[in-house]
Every structure is written in structure tokens, then in C-alpha cells.
Amino acid sequence: MFKRIFWVGLGFSLGVIAVTKAQAYVKANTPDAARQFLLGPDQDHVGMKTLEGLVNEFNATRRAREAELNKQYIGEDR
CATH class of the missing domain: 1.20.5 (Single alpha-helices involved in coiled-coils or other helix-helix interfaces)
Structure with missing residues (x-):
């Protein structure tokens, strides 16, 4: 059971990190009009x-x- 909790927690953490990094990349490397379309105002x-x-x-x-x-x-x- 503790293994499952560990792996689910690790997967969740890696997912949060991946989404955060992806959003930072999009913000840094896309023009403003494209960012407005993807992320909203x-x-x-x-x-x-x-x-x-x-x-x-x-x-x-x-x-x-x-x-x-x-x-x-x-x-x-x-």
C-alpha cells in the first residue's frame, strides 16, 4: 500500500512539474497573441x-x- 501511495504521489508531483515547466516554456517562447489564445487574457x-x-x-x-x-x-x- 505504501508503495502505491509513493508512486501515485511521485507521478502527481512529476505531472505538476511538467505542466509548470510547459507553461513557463509557452510564456517565454511564444508571441503575445498566441499566448492570449492558449492561456487566455x-x-x-x-x-x-x-x-x-x-x-x-x-x-x-x-x-x-x-x-x-x-x-x-x-x-x-x-
């Missing part, structure tokens, strides 16, 4: 916007499923 907060979007989508899906289960098993609409 707010280039400094791309990771945070992505994470925020994932959390919001997860919460919306969780709430919808919770409401569905409440309606199915309890018969309440919350």
Missing part, C-alpha cells in the same frame, strides 16, 4: 481558474446527486 492565474472550475463542477454534480437521492429515498426536495 489572465495568464498568471490559469491554474487557479482551472482548479476553481473543477471544484465548482464537482460541487454542482454532488448537490444534484444528493438531491436525487433525497428525493428517491426520503421523498423530500431540498
Whole structure:
């Protein structure tokens, strides 16, 4: 089990490093118009916007499923 946790953590860490390096390379070696197209107008907060979007989508899906289960098993609409 500890081996699995180690390898998953190592893979996650390497993925984060690879994405960070790739974004730094894109920022350093592409013209401004291409960067605007790839990363959007707010280039400094791309990771945070992505994470925020994932959390919001997860919460919306969780709430919808919770409401569905409440309606199915309890018969309440919350």
C-alpha cells in the first residue's frame, strides 16, 4: 500500500512539474497573441481558474446527486 501511495504521489508531483515547466516554456517562447489564445487574457492565474472550475463542477454534480437521492429515498426536495 505504501508503495502505491509513493508512486501515485511521485507521478502527481512529476505531472505538476511538467505542466509548470510547459507553461513557463509557452510564456517565454511564444508571441503575445498566441499566448492570449492558449492561456487566455489572465495568464498568471490559469491554474487557479482551472482548479476553481473543477471544484465548482464537482460541487454542482454532488448537490444534484444528493438531491436525487433525497428525493428517491426520503421523498423530500431540498
